[in-house]
Amino acid sequence: MxxxxxxxxxxxxxxxxxDGRPAGAQPVEAGLVFDACQTGVVLRAVLFVEVSAGVGVAFFAHDAMDWVIRLAMVTGGALPATLSWLLLACVSKRVLARLPPVAQYMVAVLMGAVAGLYGCGMLAWSGIMISPPWVASAFSGALLSGILVAALVMRSKGRMPADTSARLAELQSRIRPHFLFNTLNSAIALVRAEPAKAEALLEDLSDLFREALKDxxxxxxxxxxxxxxxxxxxxxxxxxxxxxxxxxxxxxxxxxxxxxxxxxxxxxxxxxxxxxxxxxxxxxxxxxxxxxxxxxxxxxxxxxxxxxxxxxxxxxxxxxxxxxxxxxxxxxxxxxxxxxxxxxxxxxxxx
The missing domain is CATH 3.30.565.10 (Histidine kinase-like ATPase, C-terminal domain)
Known part of the structure; x- marks a missing residue:
C-alpha cells in the first residue's frame, strides 16, 4: 500500500x-452560521441597530433635543427594517441550513440590503423624508447585517470550546468495553507463556487509558x-x-x-x-x-x-x-x- x-x-x-464524509456520499445539511429565531439574538440585534443609529445621527444633531428627534425619525425606519430582517431570517432558517456558510453570509447581507430599502420606504411613505436615500439605506442595511452575522458567529465559536469539551468527555466515557475485555483476555493468555509480553501489554493499556481519561x-x-x-x-x-x-x-x-x-x-x-x-x-x-x-x-x-x-x-x-x-x-x-x-x-x- x-x-x-x-x-x-x-x-x-x-x-x-x-461534514467529513467520503466523496460520493450523500451530503448532510450544513449547520446554521447564525440563528435569528432566538430571543437573545432579537434583543441584541435591535440594540445593536439602535446604538448604530444613535451614533450615526449624532454627527448631524445640533443639540440633545435635535439628537432625540433625529433618532426617533431614524428608528421609525430602522426598527421595522431590523424586525423584518430577523423575521425573514427566522422563516428561511431551514433553507439557509442547506446552504454552505459562505452562501449563508451572502444571503444575510442581501436580506440586510432589502431590509434597509424597506425601512427607507417606510420613512418615505410616512412623509418624514422628502428625498429618501435609497442607495445609502441599502448599503447601510447590508453593512449592519454583515456585522451582526459576524458577531453572532463569533459568539457561537466562543461557546464551541465548552461544547467540544463536553463531547470529548462523552467519547472518553464510552471507551468500548469489548476492547478492554479483549485486551485483558489477551494478557491472561500470555501470562504463563510470555509473561514479559503480557506485562508490556498491560503497561500499554494503562498508558492508553491514562491519556484517554486525562482531564x-x-x-x-x-x-x-x-x-x-x-x-x-x-x-x-x-x-x-x-x-x-x-x-x-x-x-x-x-x-x-x-x-x-x-x-x-x-x-x-x-x-x-x-x-x-x-x-x-x-x-x-x-x-x-x-x-x-x-x-x-x-x-x-x-x-x-x-x-x-x-x-x-x-x-x-x-x-x-x-x-x-x-x-x-x-x-x-x-x-x-x-x-x-x-x-x-x-x-x-x-x-
Whole structure:
C-alpha cells in the first residue's frame, strides 16, 4: 500500500463533503452560521441597530433635543427594517441550513440590503423624508447585517470550546468495553507463556487509558499523539496478529505540530475497526507524517474488505474535523476519501 497510489484518490474523486464524509456520499445539511429565531439574538440585534443609529445621527444633531428627534425619525425606519430582517431570517432558517456558510453570509447581507430599502420606504411613505436615500439605506442595511452575522458567529465559536469539551468527555466515557475485555483476555493468555509480553501489554493499556481519561483540553504535540497510537496498535497487534499489518512513515521534523488531545486515536481505532475486524484476511494500516514548509501533512490510511462501502465513522470524522477547526481554524485542512478498497484521512496543520 503506497502513499502515491492512495493520494491519487484525492485527485480523481470529487471534493469531500463539508461534514467529513467520503466523496460520493450523500451530503448532510450544513449547520446554521447564525440563528435569528432566538430571543437573545432579537434583543441584541435591535440594540445593536439602535446604538448604530444613535451614533450615526449624532454627527448631524445640533443639540440633545435635535439628537432625540433625529433618532426617533431614524428608528421609525430602522426598527421595522431590523424586525423584518430577523423575521425573514427566522422563516428561511431551514433553507439557509442547506446552504454552505459562505452562501449563508451572502444571503444575510442581501436580506440586510432589502431590509434597509424597506425601512427607507417606510420613512418615505410616512412623509418624514422628502428625498429618501435609497442607495445609502441599502448599503447601510447590508453593512449592519454583515456585522451582526459576524458577531453572532463569533459568539457561537466562543461557546464551541465548552461544547467540544463536553463531547470529548462523552467519547472518553464510552471507551468500548469489548476492547478492554479483549485486551485483558489477551494478557491472561500470555501470562504463563510470555509473561514479559503480557506485562508490556498491560503497561500499554494503562498508558492508553491514562491519556484517554486525562482531564485536559490543552493542545498536544504530534509526537505524543503518535506515541499513543503506537501503544494502541501494539495492543491490537497482540489480538489480531498477522491480520493487522501496520506501516509507519514518520517525519521527525513534523513532531512539533500541535493537535487537540486524542485527535489521532479515533482515526486509528476506526482503521482497525472498519478495516481489520470485518476481514478474515485483515488489513493494511499506514500512518504517515510529513513536514512541508510551514505545514504538516498527517495521513491515516487503511484497506477495507471488498464490497464495503463508506466506513461507519461519520460521527468520529465530524468530531475530529470540528476539533481541528476549533484549534487551527482556516489554517488547517481535513479530507477523507474511499476509493478502490482504500480509505484515507488526510489532515494539514501548521507548525
Amino acid at each position: 503506497k502513499d502515491t497510489q492512495i493520494l491519487s484518490a484525492f485527485h480523481d474523486m470529487p471534493p469531500p463533503a463539508d 485536559s483540553g490543552e493542545p498536544v504535540r504530534l509526537a505524543q499523539e503518535i506515541e499513543l497510537a503506537q501503544r494502541y496498535l501494539a495492543i491490537e497487534q497482540v489480538r489480531f496478529g498477522d491480520r493487522l499489518r501496520v506501516q509507519w512513515a514518520l517525519d521527525p521534523d513534523a513532531d512539533g505540530a500541535l493537535l487537540p488531545p486524542l485527535l489521532l486515536q479515533p482515526l486509528v481505532e476506526n482503521a482497525v475497526r472498519h478495516g481489520v475486524e470485518p476481514s478474515d484476511k485483515g488489513a493494511d494500516v499506514r500512518i504517515s507524517t510529513q513536514r512541508r514548509g510551514s505545514m504538516v501533512v498527517i495521513k491515516v490510511t487503511n484497506t477495507v474488505p471488498n464490497g464495503q462501502g463508506e466506513q461507519g465513522q461519520g460521527l468520529a470524522l465530524r468530531n475530529v474535523r470540528e476539533r481541528l477547526d476549533l484549534l487551527h481554524d482556516v489554517h488547517s485542512q481535513f479530507r477523507s476519501a474511499l476509493k478502490d478498497g482504500v480509505f484515507q484521512v488526510r489532515m494539514e496543520v501548521p507548525i
